[in-house]
Amino acid sequence: MVQLQKVHGSQNKFFLLDQTQLQNPLTKNELVNLAQQITNSATGLLKGADGLLVISNSQHSQAIGKMQVINADGSFASMCGNGLRTVGRYLAEKFHKKSFKVETMQSDLRVSCQPDWAQNVKAVSVEISPVSFAAADLPFTNLGCSELLNQAVPEFAPKLTFSAVAVPNPHLISLVSDDVLKSDLLANLGTKLNHKNPYFPDGVNVSFAQVLSSGHLFVRTFERGVGFTNACGTGMSATSLIYALTNQSENLFDKLLTVLNPGGFVQTKVHRTANSYWIELIGNATVTHYIDVAESTLHQKQPDFNNFKITTTSENEAYQNFIAMNNN
Numbered sequence: 605m606v607q608l609q610k611v612h613g614s615q616n617k618f619f620l621l622d623q624t625q626l627q628n629p630l631t632k633n634e635l636v637n638l639a640q641q642i643t644n645s646a647t648g649l650l651k652g653a654d655g656l657l658v659i660s661n662s663q664h665s666q667a668i669g670k671m672q673v674i675n676a677d678g679s680f681a682s683m684c685g686n687g688l689r690t691v692g693r694y695l696a697e698k699f700h701k702k703s704f705k706v707e708t709m710q711s712d713l714r715v716s717c718q719p720d721w722a723q724n725v726k727a728v729s730v731e732i733s734p735v736s737f738a739a740a741d742l743p744f745t746n747l748g749c750s751e752l753l754n755q756a757v758p759e760f761a762p763k764l765t766f767s768a769v770a771v772p773n774p775h776l777i778s779l780v781s782d783d784v785l786k787s788d789l790l791a792n793l794g795t796k797l798n799h800k801n802p803y804f805p806d807g808v809n810v811s812f813a814q815v816l817s818s819g820h821l822f823v824r825t826f827e828r829g830v831g832f833t834n835a836c837g838t839g840m841s842a843t844s845l846i847y848a849l850t851n852q853s854e855n856l857f858d859k860l861l862t863v864l865n866p867g868g869f870v871q872t873k874v875h876r877t878a879n880s881y882w883i884e885l886i887g888n889a890t891v892t893h894y895i896d897v898a899e900s901t902l903h904q905k906q907p908d909f910n911n912f913k914i915t916t917t918s919e920n921e922a923y924q925n926f927i928a929m930n931n932n
């Protein structure tokens with residue numbers, strides 16, 4: 605038997621599979637197929653999820669494990685902030701460690717368990733990096749610039765300004781008013797830039813953010829490979845960086861920021877390095893279900909989800925209560 609988990613960070617939901625449990629680890633194609641099937645909101649498991657997080661052994665001496673991120677549509681992503689918190693909690697419990705590094709597609713990232721946010725609400729801090737504004741690192745093209753920081757892009761929306769940053773997955777960000785946030789502009793732009801388009805050949809996560817007060821943001825993200833999610837960890841981290849960069853007078857670097865999202869909230873800290881930045885993302889790492897299944901079922905083209913034995917935890921209830929009490 606193999607045990608999967610259903611997890612969430614700010615209610616950005618994932619299935620988590622530790623491949624080291626398997627006699628025969630799933631191939632890349634089998635992982636893509638499993639991700640597409642299990643996350644389907646209609647025909648998948650437990651009403652689906654936003655993606656599949658795959659854990660395997662790392663060959664890097666300083667990392668205690670490796671995380672791969674597969675979006676609901678089967679596309680691989682180089683990073684997942686909410687997901688890394690849940691992977692960090694899983695590895696902390698597996699190896700009885702509090703702080704360590706996890707190998708991701710581009711770098712080994714620091715993870716450290718934090719004091720619980722409330723009873724049954726575990727919290728983890730993760731490093732979001734590397735950060736790049738270079739067009740080639742998103743990639744983006746046809747915008748008449750090699751970096752996009754707080755500039756008008758009429759082709760996207762007439763009156764807004766946009767920033768593009770890779771952390772290292774690609775993000776397009778605009779700080780907007782309340783009514784723009786409530787309009788269908790984000791859905792339209794997110795959909796357009798994640799289908800064949802002249803600007804983002806690999807697609808892009810699109811976030812609209814509203815500054816609620818100094819150090820307090822609300823961020824909504826249309827995610828590449830998924831669509832709207834309750835929260836996007838790299839999106840909230842990238843938005844915190846843009847907020848700090850475009851409001852230098854407020855000295856927001858190294859300060860604890862609060863970022864609200866439709867699924868709750870996280871905290872971020874934007875750090876400067878010699879020639880770049882990195883962002884600390886702190887938030888819940890919640891296990892909603894333990895799922896026991898025979899290994900052979902995971903290799904099937906059409907896994908029968910009735911063969912997955914579900915154990916529901918009390919953590920989601922604890923999280924919902926926590927958010928209700930702290931809806932600042």
Ligand SMILES: N[C@H](CCC[C@H](N)C(=O)O)C(=O)O
Nearest residue numbers: 681684685686773836837838
């Ligand atoms: N959809 C993203 C990957 C998941 C990132 C998000 N769920 C997060 O928490 O950072 C992409 O294709 O780049």
